[in-house]
Amino acid sequence: MRTAAVVGAGLIGTSVALALSRRGVLVHLIDTDADAVRTAVALGGGVDCAPEQPVDIAVLAVPPSSIGRVLAEHQRRGLAHTYTDVASVKHEPELAVLDAAPDPTSFVGGHPMAGGERSGPLAACANLFEGRTWVLTTCSHTSRETLNRALAVVAMCGAVPVVMEATAHDRAVALVSHAPHVVAALMAARLEHAPEEASRLAGQGVRDMTRIAGGDPGLWGDILEANATAVADVLAEFADDLATTVTALRSLAEVDAAKRAEEMTRVIDLLGRGNAGRARLPGKPGAAGGALVPVVIGDRPGELARLFAAVHETGINVEDVSIDHSTGRPSGLVELVVSTDTAGLLADRLLAANWTVQRIRPVYPTATARPYGGPERETPARLSVPG
Template identity: 65%
Template sequence: MIRSAAVIGTGLIGTSVGLALSRRGVRVHLLDNDESAVRTAAVLGAGVTTRPAEPVDVAVLAVPPGQIGVVLAEQQARRLARCYTDVGSVKAGPERDVLALAADPTSYLGGHPMAGKERSGPLAATATLFEGRSWVLTPRSDTNSETLNRVLELVTLCGGVPVIMESTAHDRAVALVSHTPHLVSALMAARLRHMPDAAARLAGQGLRDVTRIAGSDPRLWVDILEGNATAVADVLDDLAEDLAVAVGALRELAREAAEERAQGTTTMADLLVRGNQGRSRIPGKHGDAPADCVPVHVLIGDAPGELARLLAVVSELGVNVEDMAIEHSTGRPSGRVELQVSPTAAPVLAERLQERGWTVQPGEESDASAPEGLVNSW
């Protein structure tokens, strides 16, 4: 049973691990070269800033992927822990570094919790960050059983769901579902650097959704992309082919000849249908296919506690929310919360919320032809 742990690196993930473990009664020792970050994490309740007097049960290396091998070797030399894991989003490269540098690779097990935020640093951390989220573990044939059991217990204490993968298979998977989407988001956001003010005022939730993750720490992402460069480049090659097809279809749609426009329409429709099909493969919150849900839109004021008050009412009414999104109104001190619920629960929830004084907007189905930003304007 884990009674003590060390976390090296008190950014978003490391501090969240510390908060989750501390909440379960584990004594956590926080280590970081950034004194401000480690003090902040300690004040938040993620652990203590003293180095343990004796080896802890498990140490979590919450450092960039390129530093995992070196940091592991240093901490093993200092006998920090009985076993070690990491939270790096690349696995094959760090695994090679560990095998080359660490005194005892058998006491190390690679890990990657599939959770995060667009904001970084200890102030963005939460104890519930990993609850219900996949946590990849990449054991090797020489990983000792104590290390495997300890790290599995660590994942459970943090609320994660362990997923066993081989390191190179993990890197190919995250190139598709995480690393390339982040890079594409950054590239789209880069188009906005010199955006005219008039265009900025028209920005809607779709643009925010596409560019949200582009706000992450560039230094960390350079390290991540360097560690998984080939796999990401392979995905981008395929994407570049589709982009070229899309550009060609758009050129055809702009031509005068009806035959060319018809071909462009067919090609563009095929691309969009393929997008629908790919989107449907993303699991819902329970790990299966996305639930058949409908949105209920509720207006809230931009004041502390408003969202919590709304969610408390929804919980009191016994409605299960499958997903939620928050849209901010440009230039206004208000926002709109989209609650995804079952089709049978939606009308009841809307009625009950209105009875309690909330402003519920009508469904957008009848407004499908209106441009984004002009639908149900408020």
């Protein structure tokens, strides 16, 4: 692949452009927002001019409701030989493509499972898709050449391709992406008028839960509209569980000990189901559990870099890292996840370098975590590209 066009210079579109440009592809950036294009070009995402002849592939980074119209416009102008998109909803755009596009055979739906709470080209990065799943939704009209070119884009972006049917994709993302965003927004909305003392007590847990609620409301409104039924189905089940839990919690304040014990069983069961559900999420490829090494760092410039340099000197691989720092406190906590057999060595080396290390704790791998009171779960088989 030598040439490409990216229509839409936002977070995802610019990240695609940066990744392809890094691999030597000449990328033409197109957007009605001239400032966004100029920013993407300045970042190294490509050039701000129309191609003189059809490019190999055009990536449509526009809202789901615009896919059919934008594809039809650019196909009539002969922008590219092949087209794909990056919208997070696939069924309705596919119907719009089949209805409006002059040549549906040259289009395949796409959805990279990556993003961020910030939007716009300044939030983009070339490695945004590294190791992430990138769904391609073929239909009966999709040509093999179209699929192959889309697979080339996925490979150049460092992502892992997965081929799915559009409606199956939409049901899946309703559960693992769209409904969680609504739940995060609902929880974050509780904080809008929170007392100042409550805000001061906020720790990493509430930040983690509400992080995705910082997304663009307009874009998310478009996404939810395009996948409304599937998201509503998930939230209806959530609402049933929530209503049961509210009733159980209110009953825990009753005098009747037998009633309290009965309702506590319901609460514990829900928490256990939460453990079991989280255990089904795939962890980092190749990770096999490990231990968490908490390290206290001062709230001073360069402290985090100094810690990472100290860890680098040990030669120990860090599987994951999280940072917990409450506003106004003179220190924070960096939690390093490493393999179990190296945790003690890492702690000893850091202690010797005068770092404050708290108690090491075991971490179960996400895919095989032990649910509350239940057996270990196996990781579900990953979808793969057929044939």
